[in-house]
Amino acid sequence: MKKRAMAAAAFIICCLAGCGKPVSVAIDGGQGADGFRTYFMYSVEINTQKGFYYPDQEGFMYFFDYDAEKDTIVCNKPNCKHQQWDENTPLEERCNAYVGLHSTGFISRDKLYIMENTYGNKGNHQIRIVESDLDRMNQREVTVFDSDSVFSFAVKENMLYAIVDQIEQIDHKDGTITSGSRKKAQLCSIDLSDGAIRVLMEKEDFSAVVTIMAVEDDRLYLDYSYFKKPFDGTNYKEASQVVEYYEYSTKTGELREVLKKFKEDQIIKASFANGYLFAKTAPTDRSMNEGEDINCGLVKIDLATEEVQELVRMTERGMLFYNYAIYQKDGEQGGFIYDFRKNKEVSAPKMNLEHFYPYCEAGEYVYGNLEDKKTREAHVGFYRLSDLMEGVVEYDTVD
Ligand SMILES: [Zn+2]
Secondary structure, three states: OOOOOEEOOEEEEEEEOOOOOOOOOOEEEEEOOOOOEEEEOOOOOEEOOOEEEEEOOOOEEEEEEOOOOEEEEOOOOOOOOOOOOOOOOOHHHOOOOEOOOOOEEEEEOOEEEEEEEEEOOOOOEEEEEEEEOOOOOOOEEEEEEEOOEOOEEEEEOOEEEEEEEEEEEEEOOOOOEEEEEEEEEEEEEEEOOOOOEEEEEEEEEEEEEEEEEEEEOOEEEEEEEEEOOOOOOOOHHHHOEEEEEEEEEOOOOOEEEEOOOOOOEEEEEEEEEOOEEEEEEEEOOOOOOOOOOOEEEEEEEEOOOOEEEEEEEEEOOOEEOOOEEEEOOOOOOOEEEEEOOOOEEEEEOOOOOOOEEEEEEEOOEEEEEEEOOOOOOEEEEEEEHHHHHHOOEEOOOOO
């Protein structure tokens, strides 16, 4: 009988007591051969060849070095006490590592970029892009623009392609302002050298969401979803979701609808590898009610012919990363890894995904949240993929 929690070769960075659910989901799309990189994230979580940037639970950014197997706070300011700050804190007193829990970020040409949340003169929500060295020294403001959030973006050299979201604001007679159910999503290019912003595509509708799914050469693959009626978070079927896919050429500026065959199943996440688009799919008219079993697919799409090949069926919890997918199958023991580069499924009968929530690929590690089976305490950290497959990483406090 095991008396003690066991975690082999895992580097645990924080414990969130009582939190049994994932605290965030970040997909670092990784780096293609041409250096185009996609990101989907709710907080700074950046995979690099040398290590991984992540925020601790208070919003201080750390760097986990893969070779050294240790993490350090990303602040080299002399005598800094590493304290949280707000917009009233003088610049010289601000800790470089403090980015908060809602900033996002990326790396391009050996510079680190953080997209901070800030407010304009009228209380309007804005995003401020700050460029710095990799240790956050030599900071420079690239640009500030009105937006409620930027979750999905792609970077190639000095060009950032970002989905800039703005939620409809309704002015009431009594002077109050509330958020409406319509949303505007723009694909913008932002030149990181001079901050120049151009709107390349704009969509506006009920709960409009545009995501950069994948990139190849000079093409961005976008998915656009919206509802025909206002969506209140529960009336998923009645509000009737519509999903469309687009290809945008950064070279010619041409935007064209693609993958029109995808109507019954919706692409949830995708990655371009080995000349194919690998995608996790789910039924478009699924209910969002918790507890309902949703069967998902892993498909391989030839974008030239739009031929779709289903590779496997998996449970809803399956996660797709840049180079592989991790998932379980109904009625089958353990877990599975589908390696996109080798185009092959590997079975890992000992892998236990019941209590593990993978967030993103981090070198040979998976950055994720492992839950103590008994206390439900969550341990966010870096877990070696090979150890997860062997089932040697587990929290088990059963007497
Ligand atoms: Zn500091």
